[in-house]
Structure formats: C-alpha cells, structure tokens
Amino acid sequence: MLRLLTITMALFAVAAGELSKTKEDKTLKDLEDKIVNDIITHKVMVYSKTYCPWSKRLKVILANYEIDDMKIVELDRSNQTEEMQEILKKYSGRTTVPQLFISGKFVGGHDETKAIEEKGELRPMLEKAHALFTNRVPVPDNGA
Template structure:
C-alpha cells in the first residue's frame, strides 16, 4: 500500500493537467511557474513544499518517482517534463505549447 505522500502525488498528477511541486523561495520554481503562466497553462496545481508540514516527505517520494531530488518538478499530462530550465527550453522550442494544447 502506498504511503500518504505517494497517494497525494499520484492524485495531484492524475487529476490536474499540470502539476508543479515547488518551493516558494526557489528561483527555478518561480521560473517554471512564470513560463507556464506565460504559456497559458490552465488547470494547474502548484504545491509549495516549504509551506507544508509533510513537504519533505512529498519531496522524498518525488525523488523515488522521478530520480530527481530538486524542485521544481513539473508534470504535464501525467508525464514528468523536468524542472525550471527544462520547462523554459520546452517553451523556447514551442514544445510546451504543443504539450499544453493536448490538454
């Protein structure tokens, strides 16, 4: 049976077109959120891990799920697409808009 953090992650990824696991003070997280906003990403869930008592547990589960230990971790259409610089590159190449248009 999956733990509460894993269930929360799967629920957020599964029920939102875009899910962003972030920390409020992180510059790469701000970059990812700004790029997604510029690209018109609607229906997105943003989870600020530093504002939650269980944030460290969620981040540990994300590391198991994606192999990445840093934030942000961005999921589009239930797929992990990377962090801030990856989202920015997707936007610059036009691939982000294609991913978002498939929502």
C-alpha cells in the same frame, strides 16, 4: 517475577514500536497516494518552493499560457517537505524543485521547461494535454 516484568515491558515496547512504524508507513502511503492522485488528476502539476528562484522562473514561464487545470504545491509550506521530496524522487528521479508534470508525465524542472519552450514545444505539449483554455471542447448551447 522481575524478569517476567522486564520481558513483558520489552515485548510491549517492541509492539508499540511496530504499531508506530505501521502508522508512519500508512501516513507515508497516504501522502504518496495524494501526490500520485494530484499528478494524474491535474493536467499540469507543479511542485515548487516559495523561495526557490528556479521555481519562481518556472511559474513565470507557465504564466505565459492560459492553463485551464494547474495545481501548484509549495513544498516549503508543508510539514512533510522531506517526505514529499523523497516520494517525488520515485516519479521524477530527483528531489529538487521545481518539478513539472503534464498529463501525468514528468517534464522536468525550470531548465528543461525553458528549453522545451524555446524550441516551441511547450504550447503543443499543453494543447495535447487539453490544458489550455483555448483548446477546450465547446459545450453546445441548447437554448437554455
């Protein structure tokens, strides 16, 4: 009887562990889906940390442009910072911040963005993504 109880408890523990793992996997999958959706949906997507000097510098660079659709996620304000950084690694190859995506493509961090800007390539990249207010398609005025 004691042996049966021990086996039953062991099976229950294994089952509970598997359920917990499944729930954790689902949560991570949901988080990854959210990150991917943000990267694809927003013309300019930035992953940053509020205290990071490189993140601050990247945001200063981007502030020089009238960006129409930009989302900034401050990873240090999340309770899933490490998980988010591991997910981002799949799409950028790195866990460090800042990370800049334009039109769903990883551009780089501060240093890469600064180099692109210094070569005069950042504005054209943002224009090609239709990410600037200045190159929005005008809406015809129907006299309304």
